Amino acid sequence: MENEFIFTLGPLAVSLSILTTWGIMLFIAVLSWLATRHLDMMPGPLQATVEGIVSALEEAILAVEPVHGRQIMPFIATLWLFLIVANLLGLIPGLHSPTRDLSVTSALAVLVFFSVHWFGIKTQGLKKYLHHYLMPSPILLPFHIISELTRTLALAVRLFGNIMSLETAAMLVLLVAGFLAPVPILMLHIIEALVQAYIFGMLALIYLAGAIQSQQLNNQQE
Numbered sequence: 001m002e003n004e005f006i007f008t009l010g011p012l013a014v015s016l017s018i019l020t021t022w023g024i025m026l027f028i029a030v031l032s033w034l035a036t037r038h039l040d041m042m043p044g045p046l047q048a049t050v051e052g053i054v055s056a057l058e059e060a061i062l063a064v065e066p067v068h069g070r071q072i073m074p075f076i077a078t079l080w081l082f083l084i085v086a087n088l089l090g091l092i093p094g095l096h097s098p099t100r101d102l103s104v105t106s107a108l109a110v111l112v113f114f115s116v117h118w119f120g121i122k123t124q125g126l127k128k129y130l131h132h133y134l135m136p137s138p139i140l141l142p143f144h145i146i147s148e149l150t151r152t153l154a155l156a157v158r159l160f161g162n163i164m165s166l167e168t169a170a171m172l173v174l175l176v177a178g179f180l181a182p183v184p185i186l187m188l189h190i191i192e193a194l195v196q197a198y199i200f201g202m203l204a205l206i207y208l209a210g211a212i213q214s215q216q217l218n219n220q221q222e
Contacts, residue, residue: 112207151207
């Protein structure tokens with residue numbers, strides 16, 4: 001993990017991982033602005049590429065949550081884009097993926113945790129949303145709470161462990177083999193980084209869809 005502090009902002013100590021995360025956020029924001037500032041009915045190569053990416057993300061989200069998919073798409077799509085860039089950043093010499101830092105993956109998992117409840121309450125109302133924690137029996141309330149906490153922890157640890165092990169393995173192989181096998185290691189890194197970004201985003205999407213649809217499931221059980 002990247003624990004060294006670069007500078008402080010009052011009581012806040014800014015580490016390399018946080019600084020890298022801010023850089024990725026700025027990069028995505030600027031790239032999105034550049035890609036959408038001159039939209040045309042006859043799209044050029046850049047606009048066509050962006051529209052293709054957005055369409056692919058929309059189809060993936062609507063396949064899981066067809067009713068409220070467009071409502072949660074900005075959050076899930078942004079999460080996917082951030083994770084793809086963050087996981088691939090380790091390919092640049094001298095840089096490390098911020099997702100190899102447990103504090104970063106924990107922040108992402110906590111963000112998903114609060115987003116699940118936010119969208120659940122927004123679509124169902126507070127009373128109806130909280131009611132699903134008492135279904136099918138109030139006795140299961142502690143287990144529902146434990147499940148919410150453990151899956152959040154699992155999200156953080158899974159992404160952190162996979163990216164950390166991926167970068168460590170790539171570094172060890174390059175130290176042993178030098179540049180005799182850079183292409184297979186590079187391809188492995190790219191594939192694994194994309195897979196881990198997809199898994200994290202898909203799990204977040206499933207959790208969101210489950211919170212939104214919980215009242216419908218309860219009604220069917222009743």
